[in-house]
Amino acid sequence: MVPQTIAWITARGLFGRRRFLLLIPLPLLVVGLAVLSRAFGVAPENWAQPVLVGLGLAVVLPVIALIVGTGVLGSEIDDGTIVHILTKPLPRWQIVLPKLVVATAVTTVTVSISLYVAGVLAHSVRLGLGLALAGLVGSLAYSALFLALSLVTRRPVLLGLVYVLVWEGLLGNFVSGTRVLSIQQYVLTIADKVAPTGLLQSKVSLPVAIIMSAVFAVGFTLLAIDRLRSFSVAGETS
Amino acid sequence: MSEAAGVIHDIGYQRYSGPRLGRGYVFSSMYVHGLRTAFGLGRSAKAKIFPWFVVGVVFLTGTILAAVRAQIPDAGVTYTAFVDMMAWLVVFFVAVVAPELVSRDLRAGVLPLYFSRPLRRTDYAYAKLAALATAVWLLLGAPQVVMFLVAAFSADNMSQFWTEVGDVGPGLFYAALWAALFAGIGLLVASLTGKRAFAAGGIVAVFLMTTPIVGVMSVMPSQTMNELALLFSPSSLVFGVGMWLFGTADGDTDSIGPFGPLYLAVTIGVVAGCVALLQARYRKVASS
Numbered sequence: 001m002v003p004q005t006i007a008w009i010t011a012r013g014l015f016g017r018r019r020f021l022l023l024i025p026l027p028l029l030v031v032g033l034a035v036l037s038r039a040f041g042v043a044p045e046n047w048a049q050p051v052l053v054g055l056g057l058a059v060v061l062p063v064i065a066l067i068v069g070t071g072v073l074g075s076e077i078d079d080g081t082i083v084h085i086l087t088k089p090l091p092r093w094q095i096v097l098p099k100l101v102v103a104t105a106v107t108t109v110t111v112s113i114s115l116y117v118a119g120v121l122a123h124s125v126r127l128g129l130g131l132a133l134a135g136l137v138g139s140l141a142y143s144a145l146f147l148a149l150s151l152v153t154r155r156p157v158l159l160g161l162v163y164v165l166v167w168e169g170l171l172g173n174f175v176s177g178t179r180v181l182s183i184q185q186y187v188l189t190i191a192d193k194v195a196p197t198g199l200l201q202s203k204v205s206l207p208v209a210i211i212m213s214a215v216f217a218v219g220f221t222l223l224a225i226d227r228l229r230s231f232s233v234a235g236e237t238s
Numbered sequence: 239m240s241e242a243a244g245v246i247h248d249i250g251y252q253r254y255s256g257p258r259l260g261r262g263y264v265f266s267s268m269y270v271h272g273l274r275t276a277f278g279l280g281r282s283a284k285a286k287i288f289p290w291f292v293v294g295v296v297f298l299t300g301t302i303l304a305a306v307r308a309q310i311p312d313a314g315v316t317y318t319a320f321v322d323m324m325a326w327l328v329v330f331f332v333a334v335v336a337p338e339l340v341s342r343d344l345r346a347g348v349l350p351l352y353f354s355r356p357l358r359r360t361d362y363a364y365a366k367l368a369a370l371a372t373a374v375w376l377l378l379g380a381p382q383v384v385m386f387l388v389a390a391f392s393a394d395n396m397s398q399f400w401t402e403v404g405d406v407g408p409g410l411f412y413a414a415l416w417a418a419l420f421a422g423i424g425l426l427v428a429s430l431t432g433k434r435a436f437a438a439g440g441i442v443a444v445f446l447m448t449t450p451i452v453g454v455m456s457v458m459p460s461q462t463m464n465e466l467a468l469l470f471s472p473s474s475l476v477f478g479v480g481m482w483l484f485g486t487a488d489g490d491t492d493s494i495g496p497f498g499p500l501y502l503a504v505t506i507g508v509v510a511g512c513v514a515l516l517q518a519r520y521r522k523v524a525s526s
Contacts, residue, residue: 022440029447033454042457050453059446067439074435157435158288158334161442165326 002090007098010072014106022067023106026060027114034118044122048199052122052131056115057187061138062164065107069146070156072099073224077150083233092228100147100221107139123197130194138187141216145183148220151227179203186213264357265365272369276335288334292327293377299323300381304388317382317409318480321416324378325473328416329445331377332370332424337437339366340425345432349523363429363516371414371421378413382406408484415476419505422512423472429519445472465495469504479505 014020030051037047073096076082085095112135119128145163150156168185171178179185186209189202193209202209277293278286303315343349352362386406393399427444428437448471455467468474482498494501 022436022443026443026447029451033451037454037457040458040460042454042459046457047454050450050457054453055447055450059443059450063439063443063446067436070435078433078435154284155288155435157438161330161333161438162288162291165330165442170326 003098007102010099010102023110030056030114031117034121038121048122061111064110065142066160068107069103069143070150072103074150092225096225103143104139108136111135127195127197130191134187134191137213141183141213144217144220148224151224261356265361268365269369276373292331297381300384304385308392318412321378321413332420333438333441336424336428337434340429341434341437359520363520371417375414375417379410382409412480418509422509426512426516
């Protein structure tokens with residue numbers, strides 16, 4: 001009963017505010033660009049990379065996971081209502097897991113549908129399903145990471161942006177070593193291996209992608225549970 | 239004692255009757271304070287982490303490029319190319335600083351206090367915008383000055399020196415274009431929300447989601463469309479203007495075709511539009 005209540009509170013906190021509207025334009029842009037490219041008869045080899053990878057997997061997935069993942073717990077920390085949940089005699093995992101499930105579900109629904117449509121337009125239903133599955137895995141890993149970040153630091157969004165922009169965006173393209181610790185590359189690999197079309201270029205092997213995604217998801221969930229055990233409510237940073 | 243009827247509390251303190259510092263002073267104070275806030279000066283150590291991280295990376299890159307230029311003069315690393323390389327860091331810097339400048343004031347509800355001073359509503363927005371634009375310009379301009387000094391001191395003769403002067407001038411102007419455009423867009427997005435986290439996310443989303451549009455437009459089957467593709471993202475828009483005004487290292491300006499003036503017009507239009515929207519936003523914020 002308690003997990004449902006927490007999940008419901010979290011979902012209402014996410015959808016009950018205007019900022020929820022921020023989630024809509026990004027997926028629409030993916031679908032819109034795919035439809036536009038298709039309508040103008042551009043070869044999929046040319047537009048799949050910028051739309052599916054450049055926009056879909058590298059921007060829409062992490063940015064939405066960032067907004068949602070730091071929002072499910074972070075907004076309650078910000079306005080102080082986290083105290084009401086923390087003072088209930090609940091094991092901490094019963095707080096973290098429902099929130100993680102809500103964050104993952106919202107991110108997956110928003111991201112995977114648009115990726116599926118774009119994938120079908122680009123190549124086939126199989127690519128669409130591969131991208132949707134990759135979206136699910138990515139949502140889980142990113143949500144766990146950003147949820148834990150919102151407990152570890154007072155500036156989770158900025159730190160998350162450093163990870164997405166600098167680690168995955170800048171270094172991931174130039175320094176091959178960082179790819180092993182980049183969720184974007186796991187997601188890319190999973191999509192590519194489910195639907196080997198040649199449109200996506202994966203750079204890590206499938207076992208690495210699966211194992212490391214699981215490590216990210218489980219590890220950061222455990223970290224979040226652990227941090228919530230000794231969480232102290234403080235004011236806004238100066 | 240009782241002849242001062244009609245005055246509720248006159249306990250006999252002396253009134254200030256000297257000159258008062260006016261609107262201009264408030265404006266310059268806000269500008270200086272904004273500029274200091276941008277780099278976390280006068281703030282806690284936590285507020286300095288992110289700005290100085292960006293400054294550190296930018297300066298490191300600038301120093302490395304200066305060394306490369308000194309060793310290999312024909313490496314093609316120009317001042318404008320340096321600015322292009324720093325695009326993502328500038329986006330991140332704006333995402334860090336713009337919410338600090340405007341979102342905190344919205345959240346703390348101190349705007350009525352500002353507007354009760356001899357400061358017009360437009361002044362507030364202009365001061366913040368000027369502070370952010372200056373901060374971005376300094377971020378991009380200072381490493382160029384370092385690069386220039388390295389090149390100037392290793393120049394063999396005066397003509398080489400003057401070539402460097404002729405290169406760094408446009409470089410600094412190019413940095414100013416970046417600063418104006420990125421500060422305008424960033425501050426507009428940040429002024430919409432009082433939560434710094436969402437302002438930062440929103441700014442990055444605006445810059446990130448526009449980049450792939452350029453990618454798609456540039457593979458469209460129409461050549462006109464390809465030449466107009468760079469219009470669709472702030473960083474590529476400035477890149478197009480720079481290409482038209484200063485050319486590229488290899489002299490290739492085909493990707494914008496004959497549309498150079500249009501790029502400049504759109505850049506000015508976007509900056510003016512952002513300023514106008516920002517003013518409209520603050521008229522509304524102040525009245526509510």
